[in-house]
Amino acid sequence: MSRDREVVEIPLGPYHPAFKEPEMFKLYVDGEEIVDVKIRIGYQHRGIEYLAQRMTIQQVVFLVERICGICSTSHQNCYCQAIEDAMKIEVPDRARYIRTLIGELERIHSHLLWAGVALHLIGYDTLFMYFWRYREPVCELFEELTGNRQHYAMICPGGVRRDIDLKKMRPKILKVMKEIKEPVAKLADAVAGDKLVRARMSGVGVLTRQDAIRYCTVGPTARGSGLRIDVRADEPYAAYKELGVDVKVMTEGDVLAKTLVRVQEIMESIGIIERCVDAMPNGPIQAEIKEYPVAEGIGKYEAPRGEVIHYVKLNGTTVPERVKVRAPTYANLPSLVPQLIGYSIADAPIILGSIDPCFCCTERVSIVDVREGRTVVLTMSEFNEFGRKRKNPLKVR
Amino acid sequence: MNMANELLAIGVGVLYVIFMGFVVAPNVGLFFTWIHRKLGARMQWRVGPPIYQPWADFVKLMSKETLVPATAHRTVFLLAPPIALFSAVLAFLIMPFVVRSPLEFTGDVIVVLYLMIMPAIAAMMGGSASGNPYAAIGVQREMTLVFSYEFPFITAVLVPVLKAGSLRFADIVSYQMERGPFLLSVSGAIAFAVSIMVMQAKLAFPPFDIPEAKTEIIAGPYTEYSGASLALFKLAHATMLFVLPCFVANMFLGGLAIRFYDPIAATIDAVLIIVKLLVLVIVMALIRFFYPRARPDQAFGMFWKAATAWAAIALTLSVVSVMVGLPYL
Amino acid sequence: MAGLITWARVKSPWLFHFNSGSCNNCDIELVDALTPRFDVERFGVLLEGSPRHADVLVVTGIVNRQAAPRLKRVYEQMPNPKVVIALGTCATSGGIFAESYNEAGPVDKVIPVDVYIPGCPPRPQAIIDGVVKALAKLQALKGERR
Numbered sequence: 001m002s003r004d005r006e007v008v009e010i011p012l013g014p015y016h017p018a019f020k021e022p023e024m025f026k027l028y029v030d031g032e033e034i035v036d037v038k039i040r041i042g043y044q045h046r047g048i049e050y051l052a053q054r055m056t057i058q059q060v061v062f063l064v065e066r067i068c069g070i071c072s073t074s075h076q077n078c079y080c081q082a083i084e085d086a087m088k089i090e091v092p093d094r095a096r097y098i099r100t101l102i103g104e105l106e107r108i109h110s111h112l113l114w115a116g117v118a119l120h121l122i123g124y125d126t127l128f129m130y131f132w133r134y135r136e137p138v139c140e141l142f143e144e145l146t147g148n149r150q151h152y153a154m155i156c157p158g159g160v161r162r163d164i165d166l167k168k169m170r171p172k173i174l175k176v177m178k179e180i181k182e183p184v185a186k187l188a189d190a191v192a193g194d195k196l197v198r199a200r201m202s203g204v205g206v207l208t209r210q211d212a213i214r215y216c217t218v219g220p221t222a223r224g225s226g227l228r229i230d231v232r233a234d235e236p237y238a239a240y241k242e243l244g245v246d247v248k249v250m251t252e253g254d255v256l257a258k259t260l261v262r263v264q265e266i267m268e269s270i271g272i273i274e275r276c277v278d279a280m281p282n283g284p285i286q287a288e289i290k291e292y293p294v295a296e297g298i299g300k301y302e303a304p305r306g307e308v309i310h311y312v313k314l315n316g317t318t319v320p321e322r323v324k325v326r327a328p329t330y331a332n333l334p335s336l337v338p339q340l341i342g343y344s345i346a347d348a349p350i351i352l353g354s355i356d357p358c359f360c361c362t363e364r365v366s367i368v369d370v371r372e373g374r375t376v377v378l379t380m381s382e383f384n385e386f387g388r389k390r391k392n393p394l395k396v397r
Numbered sequence: 398m399n400m401a402n403e404l405l406a407i408g409v410g411v412l413y414v415i416f417m418g419f420v421v422a423p424n425v426g427l428f429f430t431w432i433h434r435k436l437g438a439r440m441q442w443r444v445g446p447p448i449y450q451p452w453a454d455f456v457k458l459m460s461k462e463t464l465v466p467a468t469a470h471r472t473v474f475l476l477a478p479p480i481a482l483f484s485a486v487l488a489f490l491i492m493p494f495v496v497r498s499p500l501e502f503t504g505d506v507i508v509v510l511y512l513m514i515m516p517a518i519a520a521m522m523g524g525s526a527s528g529n530p531y532a533a534i535g536v537q538r539e540m541t542l543v544f545s546y547e548f549p550f551i552t553a554v555l556v557p558v559l560k561a562g563s564l565r566f567a568d569i570v571s572y573q574m575e576r577g578p579f580l581l582s583v584s585g586a587i588a589f590a591v592s593i594m595v596m597q598a599k600l601a602f603p604p605f606d607i608p609e610a611k612t613e614i615i616a617g618p619y620t621e622y623s624g625a626s627l628a629l630f631k632l633a634h635a636t637m638l639f640v641l642p643c644f645v646a647n648m649f650l651g652g653l654a655i656r657f658y659d660p661i662a663a664t665i666d667a668v669l670i671i672v673k674l675l676v677l678v679i680v681m682a683l684i685r686f687f688y689p690r691a692r693p694d695q696a697f698g699m700f701w702k703a704a705t706a707w708a709a710i711a712l713t714l715s716v717v718s719v720m721v722g723l724p725y726l
Numbered sequence: 727m728a729g730l731i732t733w734a735r736v737k738s739p740w741l742f743h744f745n746s747g748s749c750n751n752c753d754i755e756l757v758d759a760l761t762p763r764f765d766v767e768r769f770g771v772l773l774e775g776s777p778r779h780a781d782v783l784v785v786t787g788i789v790n791r792q793a794a795p796r797l798k799r800v801y802e803q804m805p806n807p808k809v810v811i812a813l814g815t816c817a818t819s820g821g822i823f824a825e826s827y828n829e830a831g832p833v834d835k836v837i838p839v840d841v842y843i844p845g846c847p848p849r850p851q852a853i854i855d856g857v858v859k860a861l862a863k864l865q866a867l868k869g870e871r872r
Binding site: 450623 | 734737762767775781806
């Protein structure tokens with residue numbers, strides 16, 4: 001492997017600041033083919049775990065929600081589950097069902113968002129618009145249920161913060177589900193059968209089952225490679241034991257498989273929501289927190305991107321001693337190495353997109369030409385642009 | 398007496414150039430860009446911008462600062478946009494539109510072909526002069542794309558030239574007015590199809606928007622441009638959206654002339670001009686919004702292999718048709 | 727003439743979006759404004775890829791230490807007249823992350839801000855309203871250096 005060659009970093013253009021920035025992805029390429037990948041993270045770093053140690057347990061609930069905008073309730077849920085595990089609180093039934101409802105609605109919204117973005121990455125802007133159009137009813141439903149389109153702030157340790165007036169909301173919820181069920185299903189079929197889409201997604205970025213296990217991948221990334229793992233089924237929380245989940249799995253492991261897993265999950269979520277709304281019991285929505293023990297707790301939750309784990313350590317006060325968050329993308333990132341190697345640079349953006357990564361578009365991607373010992377540094381959006389146009393950014397003289 | 402006539406002719410010519418070049422060409426071009434944006438919006442379940450949008454965009458850009466990057470070659474950077482616009486307008490002025498052009502001459506087809514490449518070359522000049530590597534990448538891609546489509550394009554354009562037996566627009570148009578548009582012959586139809594594909598690439602529309610980005614990302618060769626310079630580039634592009642359909646209409650669809658000597662024929666001609674141009678513009682919009690981007694290797698393959706092959710077939714058929722005397726071939 | 731230019735500026739606001747370290751919600755709601763439900767292209771709003779092509783700089787996020795110098799750079803690259811919108815509570819004040827050690831913002835500590843759109847995240851309607859207010863400022867600027 002000619003990585004010992006002298007690598008020259010070429011800072012590109014006036015858009016890049018004068019100092020060198022550590023890059024997020026370093027792709028080592030030989031011609032068009034990716035031969036190795038190095039990943040560095042830390043750009044969205046906002047010091048969340050540090051801040052958590054300076055807030056009360058209740059305040060941290062709102063902090064962790066803002067770890068990620070798209071899977072905000074996943075983090076809230078997970079953290080509260082960790083607290084409940086530590087304090088040995090039992091969540092009332094109705095609260096569990098409401099948590100399920102919110103969680104599944106978020107999964108639908110997240111997968112629709114991702115589908116739009118993925119299609120945008122391969123140049124299908126019309127379909128991007130289409131998918132996001134069907135996201136709107138879900139966002140509006142959230143607003144009616146919780147008061148906000150995103151960052152719903154519904155969950156708290158011990159239960160949920162707000163009740164749902166089922167008499168009023170049940171018909172609305174079912175209406176929205178019906179409204180999006182058929183168009184999304186039809187759209188998914190159209191996309192999966194489209195020749196051009198298949199050409200970009202089928203057989204691309206394959207993650208074999210062994211690699212998926214070796215790299216400890218989670219979520220749809222793992223389920224696209226044949227691993228039947230889903231926290232909702234393996235260690236049911238909220239109301240999943242009663243409602244049941246049909247875990248969607250595909251075996252090919254390519255970008256198309258991961259896409260189809262997510263689409264099928266949308267349909268499954270619609271089903272779960274319909275069952276949840278029908279089966280929701282009456283009762284209290286919040287359990288009382290009676291004391292602040294010295295304890296540790298772990299919460300596990302199946303976010304749209306995979307398994308989230310929160311760990312909390314309580315020391316008898318209202319301020320947590322330590323909060324540790326392991327987000328699913330962190331687990332899935334290393335698996336990008338086998339997914340990228342052997343494929344062309346131009347496929348890289350869609351392969352990166354297929355794990356549904358949760359980082360912003362000002363990330364850096366740098367591409368190292370091992371043959372010529374050159375490095376080219378790009379921002380994520382430029383990198384995606386190369387992917388959409390299937391260009392090789394190294395062909396710059 | 399002669400002197401007066403000559404002065405009159407020059408005067409009319411100047412008026413023609415000013416009117417057609419400064420009034421008609423850019424404004425119709427801007428209108429066509431609005432058609433594209435509106436159609437695209439409607440196809441995406443959106444409403445789209447109001448009809449004055451392209452003009453608002455142009456005035457806004459003209460009123461902004463033009464920043465020249467320190468790393469740029471200033472003269473070339475600033476000259477590129479006016480060169481692009483001037484070439485597009487001149488190409489239009491040489492072609493017949495409604496009336497015969499006062500600037501016509503034998504061989505004007507070749508000159509117009511060259512002039513229609515100039516906006517792309519100007520973009521490359523400007524991009525290279527920008528001193529910005531993203532622009533350089535865009536330039537590189539533009540160059541490769543231009544090389545791949547010009548050959549089948551010229552081959553396709555040779556079909557009407559051969560059949561009409563002339564390198565003069567006026568002759569090609571009058572031949573079609575007497576004997577029917579070349580679209581109605583086999584070789585003409587094939588060459589027409591190739592031309593549509595090339596038009597799409599010349600305007601950098603999907604599936605061939607390879608050198609320049611559509612919305613949120615890099616702008617390829619235009620990345621460093623701002624203010625009036627950018628406005629001129631965009632105006633040049635809008636003008637090409639008018640010039641290219643005019644070219645294709647002149648070559649294959651029977652031209653855009655009006656027979657003023659007969660009021661009924663004239664009315665039909667006027668309507669046909671509008672129909673021909675609008676159909677071409679709408680076809681390009683439909684292709685643009687229905688297709689994702691092609692990969693460069695796909696695009697180059699399409700032009701070097703498929704388009705060239707079909708254009709060659711069309712050319713061969715047209716040679717046969719001329720030699721053997723079968724106009725429908 | 728001045729009236730025509732002002733009219734054109736208000737009718738053709740091109741946005742450049744800069745994420746300086748956010749949870750992405752504000753970014754999503756901004757992109758959402760482009761989608762069929764809100765369709766800001768109706769108002770001539772376009773999301774541009776190059777800061778040189780834009781009139782309005784929309785900043786989301788807390789402006790963490792990596793982003794701060796980049797944000798300044800991008801601001802300087804935009805031609806006048808231009809306005810800056812701080813989108814979201816984080817960009818406006820740092821929000822819940824204000825005490826973080828990685829916080830180099832909020833935005834007005836790094837570049838001048840014309841319009842603040844608070845909200846976590848602000849709704850697309852609020853974003854559109856904020857852009858409209860920014861346009862009013864743009865009208866008054868007439869190409870002066872800031």
